[in-house]
Amino acid sequence: MQFLVGPGWWRGRAITACVSGAACRMLPLPLPVLSRGAAARSRALDSLHSSAERKEKIDMSRFPVENIRNFSIIAHVDHGKSTLADRLLELTGTIDKTNNNKQVLDKLQVERERGITVKAQTASLFYNCEGKQYLLNLIDTPGHVDFSYEVSRSLSACQGVLLVVDANEGIQAQTVANFFLAFEAQLSVIPVINKIDLKNADPKRVEKQIEKVFDIPSDECIKISAKLGTNVESVLQAVIERIPPPKVHRKNPLRALVFDSTFDQYRGVIANVALFDGVVSKGDKIVSAHTRKTYEVNEVGVLNPNELPTHKLYAGQVGYLIAGMKDVTEAQVGDTLYLHKQPVEPLPGFKSAKPMVFAGMYPVDQSEYNNLKSAVEKLTLNDSSVTVHRDSSLALGAGWRLGFLGLLHMEVFNQRLEQEYNASVILTTPTVPYKAVLSSAKLIKEYREKEITIINPAQFPDKSKVTEYLEPVVLGTVITPDEYTGKIMMLCQARRAIQKNMVFIDQNRVMLKYLFPLNEIVVDFYDSLKSLSSGYASFDYEDAGYQTAELVKMDILLNGNIVEELVTVVHKDKAHSVGKAICERLKDSLPRQLFEIAIQAAIGSKIIARETVKAYRKNVLAKCYGGDITRKMKLLKRQAEGKKKMRKIGNVEVPKDAFIKVLKTQSDNGKI
Numbered sequence: 001m002q003f004l005v006g007p008g009w010w011r012g013r014a015i016t017a018c019v020s021g022a023a024c025r026m027l028p029l030p031l032p033v034l035s036r037g038a039a040a041r042s043r044a045l046d047s048l049h050s051s052a053e054r055k056e057k058i059d060m061s062r063f064p065v066e067n068i069r070n071f072s073i074i075a076h077v078d079h080g081k082s083t084l085a086d087r088l089l090e091l092t093g094t095i096d097k098t099n100n101n102k103q104v105l106d107k108l109q110v111e112r113e114r115g116i117t118v119k120a121q122t123a124s125l126f127y128n129c130e131g132k133q134y135l136l137n138l139i140d141t142p143g144h145v146d147f148s149y150e151v152s153r154s155l156s157a158c159q160g161v162l163l164v165v166d167a168n169e170g171i172q173a174q175t176v177a178n179f180f181l182a183f184e185a186q187l188s189v190i191p192v193i194n195k196i197d198l199k200n201a202d203p204k205r206v207e208k209q210i211e212k213v214f215d216i217p218s219d220e221c222i223k224i225s226a227k228l229g230t231n232v233e234s235v236l237q238a239v240i241e242r243i244p245p246p247k248v249h250r251k252n253p254l255r256a257l258v259f260d261s262t263f264d265q266y267r268g269v270i271a272n273v274a275l276f277d278g279v280v281s282k283g284d285k286i287v288s289a290h291t292r293k294t295y296e297v298n299e300v301g302v303l304n305p306n307e308l309p310t311h312k313l314y315a316g317q318v319g320y321l322i323a324g325m326k327d328v329t330e331a332q333v334g335d336t337l338y339l340h341k342q343p344v345e346p347l348p349g350f351k352s353a354k355p356m357v358f359a360g361m362y363p364v365d366q367s368e369y370n371n372l373k374s375a376v377e378k379l380t381l382n383d384s385s386v387t388v389h390r391d392s393s394l395a396l397g398a399g400w401r402l403g404f405l406g407l408l409h410m411e412v413f414n415q416r417l418e419q420e421y422n423a424s425v426i427l428t429t430p431t432v433p434y435k436a437v438l439s440s441a442k443l444i445k446e447y448r449e450k451e452i453t454i455i456n457p458a459q460f461p462d463k464s465k466v467t468e469y470l471e472p473v474v475l476g477t478v479i480t481p482d483e484y485t486g487k488i489m490m491l492c493q494a495r496r497a498i499q500k501n502m503v504f505i506d507q508n509r510v511m512l513k514y515l516f517p518l519n520e521i522v523v524d525f526y527d528s529l530k531s532l533s534s535g536y537a538s539f540d541y542e543d544a545g546y547q548t549a550e551l552v553k554m555d556i557l558l559n560g561n562i563v564e565e566l567v568t569v570v571h572k573d574k575a576h577s578v579g580k581a582i583c584e585r586l587k588d589s590l591p592r593q594l595f596e597i598a599i600q601a602a603i604g605s606k607i608i609a610r611e612t613v614k615a616y617r618k619n620v621l622a623k624c625y626g627g628d629i630t631r632k633m634k635l636l637k638r639q640a641e642g643k644k645k646m647r648k649i650g651n652v653e654v655p656k657d658a659f660i661k662v663l664k665t666q667s668d669n670g671k672i
């Protein structure tokens with residue numbers, strides 16, 4: 001197998017001496033005023049939040065660097081990250097133990113409705129062990145590939161991870177992807193085999209997979225049931241024993257990394273920070289290395305999991321900071337904050353997220369443009385992996401072309417706009433970022449470069465002006481029970497994929513690696529894979545650059561007129577089937593009119609698919625029995641004029657809601 005980790009990498013990690021687990025007390029760390037158990041503490045915290053006057057705050061200097069552990073929980077989708085986080089919050093007294101604690105860190109409505117984590121969440125836990133007071137900063141991360149940018153950013157604030165693997169499903173595609181994110185970041189990895197209570201759980205088999213694929217000895221795996229709470233204490237002990245404290249210097253000038261941020265309409269930007277050096281307190285004057293703007297810190301604190309103000313934050317700690325940043329551009333994820341009087345070298349920050357799909361977004365009603373603009377700006381602050389370019393369209397007016405990490409990401413963004421900002425939007429057909437190497441001197445001059453990226457199909461240059469087209473490709477990993485391998489290989493072939501590797505991770509599970517054109521997997525590949533493997537196969541992918549491709553621009557025409565919003569770029573071999581699908585869908589959403597409507601898909605001047613909406617011949621004389629002949633003539637003339645007028649304009653009048661319906665159906669169905 002190609003990417004097994006070399007032996008011994010794992011054992012080199014730092015280990016902090018820790019006392020035996022038996023002596024650890026699973027108690028909440030009592031604050032001076034909050035010492036009567038979790039319930040009292042919870043009540044006290046409520047009052048802390050409600051009363052700005054409250055003086056007693058946690059003294060964070062009580063947590064020296066050696067008593068701090070910063071870690072993320074990473075896993076494949078649904079392997080139990082958020083449930084494990086619930087149990088850790090309960091065990092440390094951060095929340096009361098009740099039967100209602102289900103994925104408490106998944107706070108967004110979209111997360112609760114879809115049952116998935118889309119946003120990484122931080123929680124600081126206070127834990128007493130052998131007389132020592134530990135500060136454990138936990139970050140619960142999403143599992144779906146579209147949100148892996150959240151995972152990689154979260155890892156920058158950590159020294160270790162809990163790699164959770166389902167005891168029944170075993171290692172899946174995102175387990176591998178997330179493990180390598182942690183491995184490349186040189187973090188300590190604690191494998192946790194979860195759901196051992198399941199009837200079909202086979203932790204021994206999963207241990208062997210972990211040993212084979214990640215070279216982690218099986219005796220390092222911790223077997224738990226996060227749902228029932230079985231053996232979860234050992235996870236806390238392992239965090240203390242196996243994850244090293246952060247390497248930081250409190251005496252140095254402040255260096256705080258902004259690794260996430262959210263927007264609160266009353267308090268402005270709330271930046272999640274990891275302190276690499278120094279100390280920050282309320283009242284400090286700080287500078288953003290990115291914008292060079294100076295701010296006064298209004299509040300610092302930790303997330304417990306709600307905001308809990310503190311006097312200060314010290315190097316090694318992870319918390320939040322509010323400093324009157326009102327404009328969304330002021331709080332860049334990856335920025336370094338430092339003290340006004342003590343400039344420092346900024347931290348490396350993050351590679352920016354690379355969008356995989358682009359779509360046009362427009363307000364349903366243009367009068368809503370400014371409201372939508374403000375909503376998009378605020379939401380992109382909470383989700384910095386979305387890229388935004390201004391755009392406009394003849395039919396839909398002013399809007400944006402947004403870049404997303406995948407279709408689920410696009411759907412979630414849309415849902416959040418609707419739910420959190422009450423915004424109603426139109427999304428156009430999603431497209432992947434193609435490239436063209438230009439041959440036309442005129443175009444090269446216009447674009448000021450020879451190779452251009454096309455994120456709007458309407459701007460796809462003609463073949464006569466191009467040396468070659470390039471399409472984005474990804475290296476995909478499929479993990480499946482062996483019995484589905486044949487069918488999956490056929491599916492991959494149909495998606496123009498090239499096989500790169502195949503390896504057995506145990507007696508009956510196969511890991512396949514394929515190079516896929518991104519366009520072929522971004523929409524419905526995952527659904528097809530799930531349906532032909534009865535839900536057992538998993539899929540993940542990573543960017544693998546570009547390859548030459550025979551691409552064509554496909555226009556959709558209504559009675560000979562191009563519909564700009566429905567222009568798509570497709571591979572030459574797929575043009576017919578995609579064109580047919582769009583025409584059929586458009587036919588369903590256009591009302592019949594007084595004349596026939598030809599819906600056509602065309603490549604250049606060649607029509608490749610056609611549907612017809614029959615004319616609705618209104619019998620305007622139906623109510624004129626007998627009667628006056630001049631009245632009949634008048635009505636017939638009016639009908640003819642109506643037809644003539646539409647034809648004369650040379651355009652079909654598409655009711656706006658019908659048009660919106662087509663665009664919405666496309667993105668809802670995700671079929672194109």
Ligand SMILES: Nc1nc2c(ncn2[C@@H]2O[C@H](COP(=O)(O)OP(=O)(O)OP(=O)(O)O)[C@@H](O)[C@H]2O)c(=O)[nH]1
Pocket residue numbers: 075076077078079080081082083084103115116117118141142143144194195196197198224225226227228
């Ligand atoms: N039987 C059993 N079910 C579990 C256990 N842990 C989690 N689950 C269930 O597995 C499902 C997924 O759990 P989550 O905690 O949401 O998983 P996740 O990894 O956070 O999911 P994403 O954030 O969407 O990737 C839920 O229905 C949980 O109740 C366990 O130990 N045993």
